[in-house]
Amino acid sequence: MPTVIIAEKPSMARAIREGLGAQARNYEITNAFGHILEQAEPDAYLPDSVPKTAKGKKVWRMEDLPIMPAEWKKFPKRDAKDQLQKIGSLLKTADTVINAGDPDREGQLLIDEILEHFRYRGRVQRVWLKALDTENVRKAFAALESNEKYRPLRDAAEARSQSDWVVGMNLSRAVTVKSGDLFPLGRVQTPTLALVVRRDLAIEHFVPRDYFEVFAQCQHANGAFLAKWEPRGTDGPGFDEEGRLIDRKLADAIAAKASGPGRVSRFESREQKQAAPLPFSLSALQKVASARFGMSAQQVLDTCQALYEKKVTTYPRTDCRYLPEEQHSDAPRILRALPVPDAIKGMLDTGRKHAAWNNAKITAHNAIIPTGQSAAGLGGDEARLFDLIWKSYVALFLPKYRYRSLSALVDLGGETWKATGRQDIDPGWKRLYGNISLDEEEGDDEARAPLPVLQTGDAVRGQGGQAQVKQTKPPARFTDGSLIEAMSNIHKFVEDPAAKARLKETSGLGTEATRASTIEGLIQRQYLQKKGKQLISTAKGRALIAYLESQDLAEFADPATTARWEDLLSAVAEGRVPAEKLTAAVADTVRAAVARLKQGAALAAPAGGGKQNAATLPCPLCKGDATVRRLESKTKKGLFFWACSNQDAHPLLADDHGKPGEPFGTRQPDNRTYDKGPDCAHCHGTATQARATSTGKPYYRCPSCSAAFWPDRDDPLKLGTEWPKQEPASGSRTVRAGKPRKRA
Template sequence: MKLVVAEKPSMARAIRDVVGREYEVTNALGHILELARPDDYLPDSVPVSPKTGRKIWRDEDLPIIPKVWKQIPKKETKDQLKKIGDLLKKADLVVNAGDPDREGQLLIDEILEHFGYRGRVERVWLSALDRVSVEKAFRKLEDNRKYRSLRDAAMGRSQADWLVGMNCTRAASGSSGPVYSIGRVQTPTLALVVRRDRAIDNFIPRDYFEVLAHVRHEKGAFEARWKPASTEGTGFDEEGRLTDRRLAEDIATRGKGNGRISHFEKKEQKKSAPLPYSLSALQKAASSRYGLSANEVLKICQSLYEKKITTYPRTDCRYLPEEQWGDAARILESLSIPADLRKNVDPVCRHAAWNTAKVTAHHAIVPTGESPGVLSGPERKLFDMIAASFVALFLPEHRYFAVSLAVDMNGETWTATGRREIDPGWTALQSPEADPEDPEESASLPDLRVGDPATGLGGSVIAKQTRPPSRFTDGTLIEAMSNIHKFILDPDAKKTLKETSGIGTEATRAGILETLVKREYVLRKGKQILSTEKGRALVGFLEATLPDLVDPATTARWEDSLADVAEGKRSVDAFVDGIAGLVRSHTKTLLAKEKGQLASGRGCSSGPPCPQCRQTTASLKTAKGTAYFRCPSGHGPWWEDDGKIGNKWKPAGGKKAPKSGFAKRPGRVFRESRTGRRSR
């Protein structure tokens, strides 16, 4: 018997509809097996709590580092596991039909290992569940052993999360009081939110000014902005903004009089349609457009995939394999395209998105060509977004003139930029908001020539203020997790992480965010995500004890190591052993804290802004109870003076600075200056 084991019932149905005559098809129910709880590794001598029925938490039992990892069946899936086991006894060949990612690989492999299956195993890689895609995939079955390293990476991720979560959570929380859950990915993600909220809370707006001249030319009037010859010296801030109102008003008086056009340039620009969506790109766009949470987007995309109308959703890639370009005409024919635009659709157009070399384990999310049928409101919205991103690849480029000019008047230079449309191209279908990196302004400027006379009708001063950074939303937090290099200060680490790393994966980021909400570390207020007092307390405490646990660079590097495991460049045992060593050290540090320190807020509450970098300090106490403040970046410490920053501690007589729990080489942290820009 040839047996297909699919990841879930919907996938099994799609496979059965296509190859059911040749194969017996069954399914798992997601992960049927799970790693054993700490109780399974602790000795029987550990007392059992009468309330929970589980062994009590004791410091002396930490850290818990399994020598041999145990997996146990989930209670709710035991019957399905037995059914699969009975079928495996009769199978000569098994096809692993897990989702096309590392978790999908592990999910089926661990079932085969649980039953000790020794027959031949092949792997089917299903990027979509429509009939055409399933038929193609089953014609390309591969030896399952080829994906062993992918399975190892998934298991390494699971074991690393267990080690960090089980041990650090117990060590930080103690045997009583509130539980402070700590996780390999969730904790640095929480730190992103907390630090952003701190930057907003501590933000001090600063006034600055722009000076405009109202200019008249025989071909039309326009506004031009003053361009200083230099922004050095008094009157300008460190960002080159004009901060002196008197100087601004003086410059404005020079916006009246005779002038001449000293520069004029009009260039035709072409802009191709944006790349189709990855999951994180779709989550960001749907959050902005419809206010959908990251988890809602993931669930809807999974539903569309299971309905066979879009491809696999958990992808970090925005490119498409060239060999699928031949399916474009069929897919386009199945989509509802406005009549006035359909005539412009060119099925033989080859957008830069078709690039096999840039396709990773999965390609971008696109329609399959199957009829969508009846969809719910949210499903229809997301399907239309996915369909529009695909159709846009076959529409003409957006063409426009980019215009820039300069006016010399009264010894000053005044500049303006604008854009004049030629052909909207793909933007007639898909709003330009999908392509936000557009530096051109929309103002329309007349055609001029260098040397043309122009007349300044007068100047005006526009008063502005610097703005704090924006609160995170589901979409922008997912983007931050995907592009963690933007929040790293060390230039070498930033360069490395820009090319390789993020926090979590496309498949897990939405779940991490929901975990933070569930554990009351963050809350949603409209579209915004805000940290709670509990979340801030945990991050402040860890900044003062174990900066590595809130440093996104640490987790990003762990993800790099897992990628090496997935590619066969590193053994899973070496990865897990490294994490175990860190956990031993971290647990020792956490257990050395004063009992109740985190729960009571002592030693971890927020203090006033650091005088050197404006980052929120931690309010700490010495062993004798003397209060002081210290910055997570290592500035200070400063003694407390009536709740404010006092004198900086100065060594005398060889005495050491008070022990605060900060590492000698604190983890790199993200902070924002008073102007709202990231700074070192």
């Protein structure tokens, strides 16, 4: 009986075949397409007594909330049914299955849930593929483990999925019904939005303040230098709460003292060494690529995934910047495959042990590094990111950067002045980067100012002082890179000292694998917009956060709440906490939130939203809690329409002098008689109708779900290719069947 390998995606299946070589003949190798099973929609859990819309969907009503499934249901995705069936047929004869999902909790679940779907009871092993090059594939298959060892990872992924469903489905419906407009909420999405909203408000309400820094121009026998005034204390008159000098008269008086004889009261010159930065985690790479190349977080993740699938770099969704000590011996092989300049090759020392090699700091994955496979032919973003990745690895085997740190205190005019400087001794690993500075090394400009070598007691002469006017600056707008960093270090945005200390050690918002998609989702839902590199909150995004705060629901916009839930997810993944502890905590929180929303006020239209109008009225076509909101067309200024809070309940309504009018596109019912066709592939038991296009081509249409199909090429009495559906535009309310594409 065969052993079946189920890979997460086709590219991984191909890499396994190539990596195993002749051994691949011993296996049946198949693949999923990511998750091919998905959580059921709320309609699957609501009773049949709930009224339905014209499209057969159950109406969104406050009285049905919260929806808390007693038994969770999953269904095959439409476009994956055939592949799922193929996997099922292989499992019928398999005595062993090897789970080859991505090496993370989602990768664990998406193969495990297929086995659970088919109630497979044979032996299951796990292969942990950190990279897809031949050597790593062979090593991984030589170290197979029991799949049961990774059961906690599967439980954590399932708990994450269920928790996200409970938060998203219930709160999105509740706020949408209250507002009359679609307001999606999410366990990670909403507190991430709150970070941007609060940053934007802080910037817009920021009032700049002037302050002063006083410098003395000093002359020494070895050269001139600038020294900055060091006050004896900053809590007296003339200073603000941050210790900045704000009194102009005092600043000018100090500057006037910077003339005449003085002496060096202390001089220090110390040799310092700086090792190369740690190799990249995904978030660290996203931060650098955003700053240097203007790449979005999603672009970085997608590009890293492509490099991984091309086998030139290791697994990208990692939060770790360290490497296993046993992989140090791979260095000669990997370095030989990299485009290291000849001037650098002579400096490499493969015996050098950088602090990055540390087993104690390895998480589920290690840092992103090259695999040693040829990377020829890369271009664009792939080439740019690979350049960052391979250089971060090569730098580990180069000498440390050596420099001399200089510091002097000068007594002049009865005041103390300080000067600092730096003298390079050996660039070391920095030679690899030329004149490009890395984020980790960007420091104080004053520390880089020239400072001659002095001696304690040396005479200096003050040649005048200057009070420089400076101005406080607001915090910077978020970019993809800085928002990813904020999500990774969420403790910096928490005020409670106890929570801050706890979160500093453990938590972030989301995971390395999900943060980029969270940002993209906020943009697609029109909560955030991009302006160059900057991410800026929209009126709709601000309205949602303000509403949650006004309804005593700020916990869903509080990063600490989700970060604590992420802590629980990590504990579940490590087998320390049962998954039910998280799902129960989330469910209790959502129940309380829905109860408050039922009693609370409606969400008003965003102030200054431009395209939205404050008018909200009961829907004239629906019953219950449904409302309609007056909106302005995005393409035709001055054209208004009305949208119902019950998504897909009926067409949009025309605007009749500020009141809801007739539905757009109201059609007479189609009373024509059609011949019966094959049963619909989605609505089993429902016969399709045999129809014809405007040009006379036959096709089949399901009267229930509106899916349309071409006849099968070989047997016209069977269903063939399904017509594609149009992707909804950002902010659109429905997905409609598109026009058929021409067949080849």
